[in-house]
Amino acid sequence: MDKKKDVDDxxxxxxxxxxxxxxxxxxxxxxxxxxxxxxxxxxxxxxxEERRIRKWRKMIGTGxxxxxxxxxxxxxxxxxxxxxxxxxxLRGLVWQLISGSRDLLLMNPGVYETLVxxxxxxxxxxxxxxISRTFPSHIFFQQRHGPGQRSLYNVLKAYSVYDRDVxxxxxxxxxxxxxxxxxxxxxxxxxIVALLKGAVHAPMEGLYQGIKVVFQVGLGLLRxxxxxxVKLPFExxxxxxxxxxxxxxDPDTLFPLAFSFKVNSSLEExxxxxxxxxxxxxxxxxxxxxxxxLKSKTMSRAVSQVLSISNVGKK
Numbered sequence: 509m510d511k512k513k514d515v516d517d518x519x520x521x522x523x524x525x526x527x528x529x530x531x532x533x534x535x536x537x538x539x540x541x542x543x544x545x546x547x548x549x550x551x552x553x554x555x556x557e558e559r560r561i562r563k564w565r566k567m568i569g570t571g572x573x574x575x576x577x578x579x580x581x582x583x584x585x586x587x588x589x590x591x592x593x594x595x596x597x598l599r600g601l602v603w604q605l606i607s608g609s610r611d612l613l614l615m616n617p618g619v620y621e622t623l624v625x626x627x628x629x630x631x632x633x634x635x636x637x638x639i640s641r642t643f644p645s646h647i648f649f650q651q652r653h654g655p656g657q658r659s660l661y662n663v664l665k666a667y668s669v670y671d672r673d674v675x676x677x678x679x680x681x682x683x684x685x686x687x688x689x690x691x692x693x694x695x696x697x698x699x700i701v702a703l704l705k706g707a708v709h710a711p712m713e714g715l716y717q718g719i720k721v722v723f724q725v726g727l728g729l730l731r732x733x734x735x736x737x738v739k740l741p742f743e744x745x746x747x748x749x750x751x752x753x754x755x756x757x758d759p760d761t762l763f764p765l766a767f768s769f770k771v772n773s774s775l776e777e778x779x780x781x782x783x784x785x786x787x788x789x790x791x792x793x794x795x796x797x798x799x800x801x802l803k804s805k806t807m808s809r810a811v812s813q814v815l816s817i818s819n820v821g822k823k
Contacts, residue, residue: 531646561597567589601691604695624665667680670697732752
């Protein structure tokens with residue numbers, strides 16, 4: 509199986525009539541990403557990306573042979589480079605090394621093939637129903653019963669059999685689909701196992717930290733585009749929040765700005781207050797009760813927290 513699926517090597521059937529971005533997603537008319545984003549990058553940016561790739565290759569070694577040794581010796585360097593962004597051509601391999609899924613694969617030869625070919629899942633109909641809803645604008649998954657949809661089905665079915673307590677849940681396809689753009693079916697399967705069951709890390713260890721990072725990145729985007737966003741009428745705001753300019757998403761610009769925001773424990777306290785309200789003695793198990801909004805006092809505190817964090821970023 510190929511370790512990484514290149515957009516040019518995919519067999520999607522008829523070629524798409526609309527242009528795609530460098531990741532294989534069909535561009536929308538509203539997208540402000542320029543045609544041929546790689547070609548449009550200045551020479552110095554391409555050179556910087558090539559230097560980053562060389563640093564990463566030296567860090568991980570051939571096939572990841574030097575990874576564990578380097579992480580033990582230089583953990584802070586690894587953390588800093590990950591925050592700057594893993595080069596696209598190395599993401600599949602690095603994700604497997606970070607998660608420990610490569611070790612799981614090597615310790616379980618033939619398991620994935622057995623799950624796909626010889627086992628049956630009670631979730632097969634649900635998986636088939638959701639396949640076409642997963643990344644419908646990506647050329648790899650567009651063709652009905654094409655190679656992308658078949659690979660996605662195999663991975664989801666295999667996991668639903670491997671972990672029958674969890675089985676298949678809606679939304680899992682987007683995780684599997686993303687992984688399949690960077691690695692083979694078997695690699696993607698064991699990476700999902702590593703994430704949900706644990707390998708190097710405990711299952712979903714650091715999830716709250718991850719949420720904080722996402723929050724910081726969101727604030728970084730808003731800070732970068734602040735001057736333009738505040739001038740927009742409300743009707744145009746949603747569109748602008750969906751399509752940030754390319755310079756705003758450049759990792760060398762975005763991440764230093766994002767991590768300048770200090771997110772304190774107040775967010776966690778707000779989450780606990782919300783959960784306590786939902787799970788209190790009078791809480792109903794009905795979905796209408798579970799989805800009730802926060803009280804106005806709690807919402808006000810949340811808004812105040814966001815505003816205070818945003819003000820810190822302006823200083």
